[in-house]
Amino acid sequence: MEPVAADxxxxxxxxxxxxxxxxxxxxxxxxxxxxxPVAWLLSRSVSDPAWGLDNFRTVLREPVYLGLxxxxxxxxxxxxxxxxxxxxxxxxxxxTCPRLTRLLTFVVLVPFWSSVLVRxxxxxxxxxxxGLINRALLGSGLVRQPIEMxxxxxxxxxxxxxxxxxxxxxPLYGSIRAIDPALMPAAACMGATPAxxxxxxxxxxxxPGLTTGxxxxxxxxxxxxxxxxxxxxxxxxxIARMIQMEIGQFGDWGVAAALSLVLLVATLSLLGFxxxxxxxxxxx
Amino acid sequence: MNAxxxxxxxxxxxxxxxxxxxxxxxxxxxxxxxxxxxLLTFPPPGFSWRWYQNLVTTPAWRESFTVSLExxxxxxxxxxxxxxxxxxxxxGRRTRWLAGLRTLLxxxxxxxxxxxxxxxxxxxxxxxxxxxIRALVTAHTVLxxxxxxxxxxxxLETTDPGLVPAALTLGATPSVAFRRITLPLIRPGILxxxxxxAVLSFDELIVSLFLSTPRTRTVxxxxxxxxxxxxxPAITAIASLILLVSMLLLGAYSLIGRRRGAGSVVMPL
Numbered sequence: 001m002e003p004v005a006a007d008x009x010x011x012x013x014x015x016x017x018x019x020x021x022x023x024x025x026x027x028x029x030x031x032x033x034x035x036x037p038v039a040w041l042l043s044r045s046v047s048d049p050a051w052g053l054d055n056f057r058t059v060l061r062e063p064v065y066l067g068l069x070x071x072x073x074x075x076x077x078x079x080x081x082x083x084x085x086x087x088x089x090x091x092x093x094x095x096t097c098p099r100l101t102r103l104l105t106f107v108v109l110v111p112f113w114s115s116v117l118v119r120x121x122x123x124x125x126x127x128x129x130x131g132l133i134n135r136a137l138l139g140s141g142l143v144r145q146p147i148e149m150x151x152x153x154x155x156x157x158x159x160x161x162x163x164x165x166x167x168x169x170x171p172l173y174g175s176i177r178a179i180d181p182a183l184m185p186a187a188a189c190m191g192a193t194p195a196x197x198x199x200x201x202x203x204x205x206x207x208p209g210l211t212t213g214x215x216x217x218x219x220x221x222x223x224x225x226x227x228x229x230x231x232x233x234x235x236x237x238x239i240a241r242m243i244q245m246e247i248g249q250f251g252d253w254g255v256a257a258a259l260s261l262v263l264l265v266a267t268l269s270l271l272g273f274x275x276x277x278x279x280x281x282x283x284x
Numbered sequence: 285m286n287a288x289x290x291x292x293x294x295x296x297x298x299x300x301x302x303x304x305x306x307x308x309x310x311x312x313x314x315x316x317x318x319x320x321x322x323l324l325t326f327p328p329p330g331f332s333w334r335w336y337q338n339l340v341t342t343p344a345w346r347e348s349f350t351v352s353l354e355x356x357x358x359x360x361x362x363x364x365x366x367x368x369x370x371x372x373x374x375x376g377r378r379t380r381w382l383a384g385l386r387t388l389l390x391x392x393x394x395x396x397x398x399x400x401x402x403x404x405x406x407x408x409x410x411x412x413x414x415x416x417i418r419a420l421v422t423a424h425t426v427l428x429x430x431x432x433x434x435x436x437x438x439x440l441e442t443t444d445p446g447l448v449p450a451a452l453t454l455g456a457t458p459s460v461a462f463r464r465i466t467l468p469l470i471r472p473g474i475l476x477x478x479x480x481x482a483v484l485s486f487d488e489l490i491v492s493l494f495l496s497t498p499r500t501r502t503v504x505x506x507x508x509x510x511x512x513x514x515x516x517p518a519i520t521a522i523a524s525l526i527l528l529v530s531m532l533l534l535g536a537y538s539l540i541g542r543r544r545g546a547g548s549v550v551m552p553l
Contacts, residue, residue, distance in 0.1 A: 022373030023385050026366040026429055033426045034392055038403035086305075089298040100299075106538075107303045113534040114310065115487035117504050118523045121511055122309035125316065125324055125520065132312065132326045162305060194288040223396030226489060230511060240398040244493070247402055260399045267396050 042264070045257035055258035065242075065259070072238040075153070075228065076221040079160040083168045083217045084210065086161065091172035091209075112166040120227045123159045124150065127231070155231035163227055164220055168213035175209025176202070208278045215274035219267050239263050310527060317520040324517060335521035345522060348506035352486055354417060355502060359424040359485040364478045366425070367432025372466075374433070375440040386433070393430045397490045400427065405494035415497030423495055424485040431484065432477030439473025440466075472540045479540075483533045487526070 045055050059065045094104040111119060126132050127149040134146040149155055179202060187197035225240035232238075237245075239259055246256035312326060317335055319328030339345045367389075374386050392400055404423045405414070413419035443466065451461040489504040496505040507522055 016377075019373045019377060019382060022369045023382065023389075024373075026370035026389055026433070027385050029366055030389055030392065030426055030429060033404060033407065033422055034395075034400065035388060037407035038395060038399060041399070041403040041406050086298065086302050089295040090302050093295055093299040104299070104303065107306055109534060109538075110531070111306050111310070113483055113537075114530045115489070115504060115526050117487070117489050117507060117511075118313070118526050119310060121507070121515075121519065121523050122313045124511065124515060125313055126309055128515070130324075132324065135325070162309070165302070165306065188288070194291045198291070219396075223398055225398060240396065243398050243402060244490075247405070248494070253406075256402060260396075260402060263396050264399050268394065271394055 041253075041257050042261050043257070044253045045261050048254035048257065055254040058255055059258045059262065065255075068237050068239055068242050069262070071236055072222055072240075075156055075160065075236075075238060076218050078153075078157055079164060079221045080214050080218045082157065082161045083165050084214055087165050087168040087172060087213065088210075090165075091169045091176055094169070094173050095176035108166045108169050111162065116163055116226050119163055120159050120230045123155070123162070123231060127155055127158065150231055151233045153232070153236065156228050156236060159227040159231045160221055160224065163224075164217045167216045167220060168210075171209040171213040171216070172206060173209075175206045179205050211274050211277050215270055219270050222267060223263060313520050314524045314527065316517060317524040319517055319520075322517060324515065324520075335518045336525075338518045339521050339525070342518075344501075344506060345503075345518075348501045348503040349525070351417065351420075351500055352503040355420045355424060356482050356485040358417070358421045359428055360478050360482040362421065363425045363428035363432050363481040364474060367429045367477055367481075368436050368470075368474050370429070371433045371436035371440060372470075374437065376445065389433050390430045392427050397427075401491040401494050404491055408495060414495055415500045417500065419495045420492060420500075420502065423491040424488055425481075427488070427491065428481035428484050431480040432474075435477040435480060436470055436473045439470040439476075443469045475540050476537060479533050479537045483530055486529050486533075 046053065048055070090104065090108070094101055094108075124131070128134065129146040129148070129150075131150070133149065134143075137143045138146060149158070183201055183205075184197055187201045188194070192200065223240050225238055225244060228236060228238045229241050240263070243256045243259050243263070246252045246259070316324060316326060316328060318331050318333070319325070320330035320332035320334065321328060370385075370389055374382050401423075404426065408414060408419045408422065411419075413422070447465050447469075448461050451465050452458065456464065487504065488502070489508060492502045492505050493508065496502060501509075503522065503526060507519060507526070510516075510519055
């Protein structure tokens with residue numbers, strides 16, 4: 001315990017060494033268990049089964065892989081758009097109506113803390129052909145045949161949007177709350193219609209939160225596979241699921257590594273780009 | 285003014301519907317888990333504990349639950365210890381070295397889970413650890429460390445940097461100052477980190493899928509292998525139990541959150 005305190009004084013010759021000493025165990029752990037193995041995995045994209053770029057040729061040329069990248073991007077774009085459209089009103093009410101803030105925070109936190117598998121499973125129970133919704137519809141005579149809501153794109157999107165909504169709601173909530181509460185009434189005072197006030201005042205001010213939230217949703221959906229695997233059709237395979245299958249079922253580490261690298265580069269560049277945008281948008 | 289009202293009602297309506305969309309499916313699953321029927325009907329025809337009894341008498345479910353609880357406890361302790369030490373070490377000073385170390389510690393948050401999982405599997409498989417508790421604990425810990433570093437780091441940032449020097453001036457030894465001043469102030473942050481680590485481990489599926497064997501499985505992996513094909517109400521019972529554990533942890537987290545200094549929600553990025 002000695003070094004910690006010495007260090008928090010911010011002075012003394014032992015300070016620097018004690019900083020490093022405290023950070024070292026976690027760093028070594030992350031380095032050995034995470035960073036090096038991930039690097040090892042990625043290196044196999046050029047070394048497995050033979051040295052060269054064959055794996056990337058496979059991944060970037062063969063229709064199977066191009067198809068699953070297209071699936072992944074389509075699903076991610078749709079999920080992001082839906083999350084923003086549904087999440088904005090929630091974040092808005094959460095930030096502007098103090099009475100509902102606590103309740104809504106709770107409503108968003110509960111799914112945020114619960115297992116993705118359980119939440120996806122709940123949709124299976126509801127959406128299956130002999131699931132609750134179809135039974136209710138058939139029982140009431142509204143439809144003759146069950147509606148196909150699962151094992152297709154619809155099912156994937158219903159599940160993904162529910163899983164990822166909190167990631168757009170929380171950053172948006174933060175940026176709406178940061179707006180000066182006098183601004184919107186001021187706009188109204190000066191004759192702006194509510195729609196105009198929203199478009200010209202609130203929306204521009206919440207762009208950073210929106211960018212952060214949307215990027216987060218997009219990036220997370222790029223790497224998801226639980227929900228698409230359970231709610232999607234057999235053909236609707238996504239990158240992450242393919243990586244898992246390449247390793248678990250086919251033992252093809254080279255292709256799995258190449259796909260991992262593609263996914264990682266896409267994720268990191270999107271995150272970097274969004275950070276740049278948010279930082280730029282911020283007044284200095 | 286009328287248009288303003290209309291907009292507001294629209295926002296409230298969407299908000300209400302989204303709230304239902306977020307919560308209702310899980311609620312329905314919990315209700316069905318107490319159904320007396322073997323069919324997934326809603327509302328259930330009657331009440332019974334049969335699906336829960338079924339779980340208790342099925343060794344595979346019982347064992348997977350034990351595995352998950354054990355892994356969760358060990359992960360939470362290990363990640364909190366390593367993460368808290370690192371956060372304290374990173375606090376206060378801004379050198380390039382420390383910034384680099386921080387980036388490394390936070391890296392598991394930004395790397396897609398499937399990529400982390402594949403990498404970790406590659407290592408632990410080479411060590412011959414697959415199918416052991418220690419493999420699961422190791423993997424979950426590395427994924428949980430960033431959350432602890434973030435929550436404890438946030439708590440440290442809100443503490444007054446002048447307090448410890450003041451204590452030292454007044455004659456406290458460094459270790460007393462740490463125990464009596466710093467530690468109490470960052471305790472909510474440490475506890476939040478602990479709970480984050482616990483819930484992350486308990487709900488984790490992707491790395492666990494790689495590291496589990498039929499003999500050693502976490503409860504989420506066991507559930508995963510049972511959700512393909514026909515859904516049996518017994519799974520609604522296990523889903524409800526998993527949910528119960530998460531909700532207990534969330535309850536504890538919101539209790540801490542009321543006190544000053546607890547970190548808010550930590551998110552990737």
